[in-house]
Amino acid sequence: MYAILDIETTGGKYNEEGITEIAIYKFDGHEVVDQFITLVNPERPIQPFVANLTGINNEMLRNAPKFFEVAKRIVEITTDCVVVAHNSSFDYRILRTEFDRLGFDYERHSLCTVELSKKLIPDQESYSLGKLVRSLGIPLSDRHRANGDALATVKLFKLLLSKDVEKDIITDTVRADTRRQMDDKLLRLLEKAPIATGVYYIHREDGKIIYIGKSKNIKKRLNQHFTNDNKKSRRIQTEVTSVSYEITGSELVALLKENEEIKRNRPKYNRALRKSKFDQALYQFVDNNGYINLKIGKNDNRKKNITTFSNRQQAKSYMHKWAETFRLCQRLMGLDSGTGNCFNYSIKQCNGACILDESPEEYNERVQELILKNSFENQDMLIIDRGRNIDEQSAILIEEGKFIGVGHFTLNHQINNIEILRSIITPMSHNRDAKHIIQSYVRQNKKLKITKLPKND
Template sequence: MLPCYVLLDLETTGGNPVHDRITEVAAVRIEGGQEVARWSTLVNPGTSISSFIQNLTGISNAMVADAPGFDEVAPHLLALLEGAVLVAHNVRFDHGFLLNEFNRLGVALRVKTLCTVRLSRQLYPQHRGHGLDAIMQRHGLTTSARHRAMGDVDVVLDWLGMASRELGADQISNHALTLLQGSAALPPQLETPVGDIPESAGVYLFFGEGPLPLYIGKSVKMRSRVMSHFQAAGRVAREMRIAQEIRRIEWIETAGELGALLLEARLVKEKQPIYNRQLRRENALCAWRLSDNPQARPLLSLVRGDELQPHQFGRLFGIYRSKRQALDSLRELADAHALCPQALGLESGTGRCFAHQIGRCKGVCCTEEKPELHYLRLQLALGQQQLQVWPHPGKIGLREYDRHNGRTDIHVFDQWCHLATVHDDAELEEALTSTSAVAFDLDTYRLLVKHLSLPAKSASTELIRFAPA
């Protein structure tokens, strides 16, 4: 199949390579088509093996009690792997555990990998199942040591021999070499050819068995970013879970990073993928509105929902994802600047507030500080949180252009809201004349504030000002 490879299998205490540990290793080294070394050992994982895993593998806590730890077997395993390709059925699993075990020893494992699940999919595309049990049933293979490391290694060896006789050794070798050119890190059940994903800006969507995406991401180099998810699966628990569940990938190209960011934020809110922890739908956004009257009590009122209008942003401060977050932020501000919690509406009652009694309020609540001075200090304290007023007389466009594929996107905005992304004159005309209301979105606001603050020379887009209607 390959000039030199080590067919390996591990048994472990669980499926997470970051937290679980190895309990058994088996490896067979093949050079020039001939077996030159065979080795297996139990490994003391340094932790208890659950009853479920004991029943699955037959490896008990008593069996590994006197076994060597991984630090003791590591030198022999490294010697076996020297100059060879690591081959395993679902190689990401075994490779991930080895990476973490060697990392604990301060050793950086560098070895090429080949997945025989993916090889099976290449050789037998007419079949749906390519797990070890499916292969055994399809080809009539048997073993008395299923879920033991050497038993599973021997099953894969038998299958490779049978496939070579059925299809020819050259075909096996050609497919193995093709997979070795960088695709071995991919999840074996992935149906989408990663090579089809363009190395350009856009948004990618990971899907499992169902119609809703597992995860939505963006990048200016989508193919590389997608590959980085799978390469991290051996050390990041979330990436491992995604890699275990993913079945297919879809993608949408954009002309640049701004378009990708806007599209990602919109799709995440629409589709609510389970592995996106940020950019969620926001139904509870709120901000503080400052009264015009220094004598008013309270000086601040909470604005939320439909009342959160961009044309009022000159009087609004801080956008928060919940009322609790808004109150916590205001309490911190009051404490840091010796502001009166009674005047701010954080404390009920009359007379001296509690903060004044402990020396943390300058006394506007008991006439020791003039309301106008307290009001000025509050304005200064809130200054950095003031929402920005829309700086244009009407709608604007930001044009992005990808010189590699010639794609042009024009993103149309008004009052910090993303109205549309258009590609021709008809779409632009519709966006400029539409009167449909667009909900304010915090992520779009922050993205646009940051983008518009960039110097013209460093911005990746061209600003277009449209005449007010």
Template structure:
């Protein structure tokens, strides 16, 4: 049994928008046997442009039931049935979110008629519901209303399963079984992008590397990295739809390629370089930089060397280059608190304790009084300088040797005089007696605050790589 569903909403984001109409057609594999339709009061104003698109106004839903009042009917109507929709992730994500807000986990097997249409009627110019119905002569009434779109999707589903129901050697049972197998396969792959096959996903490696999503033109639209490429890509496809953009992103994925990297550090470094080089459309956040908060230093009017933190792009009071970049203010504060404790610095002079008098640490005898002038700037600044030295790499020039892409290979990452030079791969038998030997084995990449943070984070973590120091 199949529950063919369409909804209308106040917008495109399940996290903040609500359902205004739902329609369900029950199909038993042969024909529609039941249907359900209702407007829903979203308990918020419907944006004007949404009303223009759907025809559903605030006045129309004013006396309609709220979602919690029809939730039981939706559960009972869809129980034990496959959830079918055109771009199923959109409708399914909204309904899951509505139920989650009520403290209920709504879970059904899903089937996408976009994927099913591409599989059974290949080569059409468009698989949007309106253009698809026009291509195969399905009447579409009340467009952008749940009842109209659900009815059209039900007719599409009916036509699709009958297109693929040939009589095999005169045997109707074999024909029905053939159709059943096709539907089972589509249910298994319903969460995949329409252009991506199960075989493509099955053939992905379960090792570290960088992966690329391509559109139909072959253009790279997203670059990602993982210590398990296959697992990460499956996670991409299985996560609930969050916005219209995320649905467009998924539907635009037409191919997947990858580069094996051998370990997480090299994967991170290569991903960062590729995003900056290719500027993929869907890597906007990473393209701008994931490290947006800086640690800054300046000398105040009393001669004390101060530390502070703030946005790198909006550093009005400290408009200099940050000493170190971190992903957000929370991590920056945590970083400074760690340095305050380790180097016995003053919380007030690190902008971690707002007061006109002594800082909290002075009151518990852990600050030596720079906050109230009891410790001289010269003595205090020596400890600040020691803390600043620790912001950079522990060693000036060093090489990180990690796992390679295959047995008998190892990766090499080179830092010289505090500057990242690049990485490469060498045979296990490779031997080097100088930094220049390692430099000859790498591909050069640009140094920047992102890769510096990647390497610092790796060195602070519990890695198992070999580190060779060249002083």
């Protein structure tokens, strides 16, 4: 059974879009047996270019049902179905995002008619829905409206089924149905797993750990291990006999424990995780005029860096943000390679260090503020995050710029007394992976509480 659908959205930033219209046709491989079509109030404005494209405007949706009001019907009509869409990665992602906002874990197997068309109808000039169906003589009305596009996708899918002489589509569907019927062993293990943030350990019959992972939802992550069809997942499914876990509450604590435990236990199915990838680093140097320059470069363990990044694109993104936040010069941050003043100076977001209008002392003070915020060098601090329950918090201890360990506390006096604090901290290894994990997490989670600790006498 297939749920062939099309979704129109508000447009906007990735994963911030809202659904404005959805059409679903339940198709048994021969004919449509059920359908659901509705406008949806996205509770956010529609981007003007999207309104022009679809003809759907904010006024039309004012009295339309909100997503939570139609969610039950969507679940019902797609249950035990393979979701089919033209560019299914988009429609399925949007649908899952909406359900995530409701706290519901929506998972379906999916098929993409773009990918199927490229395989079964090769050498087409275009695989966009409009141009493709037009070239195949399939009628399409109400282009860029959910109902018109979904109906065209139904007709296209019928054609693809008829062209699928190898029966790959049917085989994929049967395989998806089979995967849903998880064997009793895996179901028993899954039933015991918590819906919580933490680290989990997959054991084989002799108790040896064969895989370690972390997740904000351990049960959901294990379900993925037990239903995925890739080579590693199938091996894990065969070998697993038990799963143990440690709830951490904090995702940062879970990341640090995962990193530590993988290095210590070296599980055979964690080989891909043993080497963390953070190949870009932030360096500093003082130029001939006395200004501190910041520079992104290849991470070199022989050189002292301020912080590290997963990739160059991420590094550049943060550099632009910091230039704006700290009013730093793009030229001195390697973001502007021209001569004369930098671009930010022309829009009054740089104080003129690039043309020596600002003194090195004033400029360097703000650079040092940025460095202090993003480097743990010689710092004593406590990072406070979520605990394992509502009355508890987690603590990550840094001393002299080194990661010491993690712990959980319930009373303020436990962290106000350094000796008590050290007694509740579980020691962990300080290494470049742990440092990167902490710095990256702190950058991305602005609401974290960070407490500076007094220096020892």
